[in-house]
Amino acid sequence: MLLTGSLQLSQIVAWQQQYHMWLIVLLPFGAFTFMFASTAEINRTPNDIGEAESEIVAGFHTEYSGMKAGLFLAVELGNALLVGAMMSTFFLGGYTMFGLETWIPGYLILGAKTFGVYFVFVWLRATLPRFRLDQLMGFAWKFLIPLSIIQLLVVAVESMVIVQSGLSGLVTVGGSVLVNVVLTYFGVRAWANAIGYVPEVGESAPILTTTVGGLRAAERIQAVH
Template sequence: MSSAADRRPATPMARQILEHHSLLSRARALPGEARFVLAVLTLGALVAGAGIGFLVVTGQLDGRWYDLRDLGNATAHFRGWTQRQGIHSAVPYLVTGLLGGIAILSLVGGWLVIGVWAERRLIAKFQIRQGPNRVGPFGLLQPLADAVKLLQKEVLIPIGADKLLFFLPPILIFIPAMLGWGPVPWAPKMSYADLNVGVVYTIAISSLGVLAVFLAGWSSNNHYALLGAMRTVAMMVSYEIPISISLLAIVLFTGSLQLSDIVAWQAQHNVWMIVLLPFGAFTFLFASTAEINRTPNDIGEAESEIVAGFHTEYSGMKAGLFLAVELGNALLVGAMMSTFFFGGYSLFGLERWIPGYLIMGAKTFLVYFGFVWLRATLPRFRLDQLMAFAWKFLIPLSIIQLLFVAVESMVVVQSGLPGIVTIGGSIIANAALTFVGVRAWANAIGYSPKEMASPPIMTNGVGGLRAAEQIRAAS
């Protein structure tokens, strides 16, 4: 893969940067006592892990308050304890509510920090760079340094801006980004608000961000911002439809709008929705990238065209909030994606031993990694291409898929046949739709990428217009 020349830094400065934070060199630099302590700590951690693992496997933890595979246990025990103590029932509600709120905020905040770092490091790796590696070990403190930097920067307000509305959007856009985490099921009984209308709630919350984006673009009194806002609004409105339809297909299968039910259905049937509904998963992923303004659909803040789109005029922590929300939304979509399509906290029975939230977190980060990958690789669509893709391709095919699923779900629920037959049949039918139908539809609307790519003609001659015509005629 990489030759020796690849690894050899070109200049002494590069060499210095590379070697500055090498883990090996740091370990070598440690004194003997520190190395001993480190070894003991590692050993202790291994032993403790093995002990906990034993307790979990033998089922001795089940239902205890310290059974941390599911924080719902702890809450239930706390509620029971307060009841026995005769404390008013409002207190545990308030306490658990507050704790949950703080948990979501800190979780999202922590993830943002990790997400910023991970995105920068990953993209650096994709781009054969080093990435941030100066602040803290492996550059881990870089996001904090960035946040501090943003906080102390001056917040500029353009003279022509609408002061009130210029102030609102960073806050307005932050609220739905936080609210969206409400119904995410982290483990069987572990979600902040397991709404019975969770799917609709998710869509509703995601549609609120549009308004903040529009206000940001409009109030900045800047053409770039306005263009970005209009693009984003048009795109979000278009892409909410395929998202809704693809989620509707899931709802038809599971028969519930509750996110925990959707996960439970996937766990119960041992099938992930991405296998059952590959086209739905693609639609959701693609439309989500449009909703959250990420490559290849980041036309709302297309850097090479409209500078930074709707948040061109924002500076300091306001811009920081926009960036944080963008990243938080990517993580939220990762969580939604893993809930809807990757079986949520379930992992084919392994959730018995591994805490659900760890599985969920791993899946979320995998999807997030996918977003980073896309961002590092793909160019950007044009607005009209994106709109055409939504209206001519995703929406019709989603509706066709919905018709398929309507029939399949009837069969699954009412035929009484074993699941392997009905669900297996559905998988085959949907896969056929995805791989045959998509191609047929693409042909029908006249899309043929292979014909578009054509290498240049190689010639040895020299000439002008006449030679050009000859070459074109000959090829």
């Protein structure tokens, strides 16, 4: 809204078409925050805290079957496609594609982008483990919210520069892209060091069945007796 000057979806798409640049390039951290928060909102992996497929005690995955379970899954699919359409509109140019919309209908372009975002959702679901509640809350409150506030201030300054500098729009927007990418990279690293974040990296080694489980327990029992 600060950059485009409007909350209308058509104006957001028109702004990206005018400067020939998607907002995901200009605001990479904002796009990541929107994507991450969307997975939590629609209960998609890795943020499926409310209702998860791995639940074995409660939830519609275990309490419903047949048509009722199918309706739940259909609603989740619809929510994912809706978020994909919103992501495509806000950050991927919507129904425009650098002039290709003159030959290709806009609804086909938007549909392709929507399914592309949905493919990312499926990709994340198949590759990332599920976050615990404390991990999700810690990441949100310690990283996403503070850095999003800082980015909000940076974008407010950039929007004033774009409007009041008198320079070419492509020059100011291109400079903003460079500033945002650099600040995103170094800002995330500096913030992680400031709060004392240490990545949990350990050596991975195969675990044999002879060292864990029933076989090992049996050996210990035999050794005792």
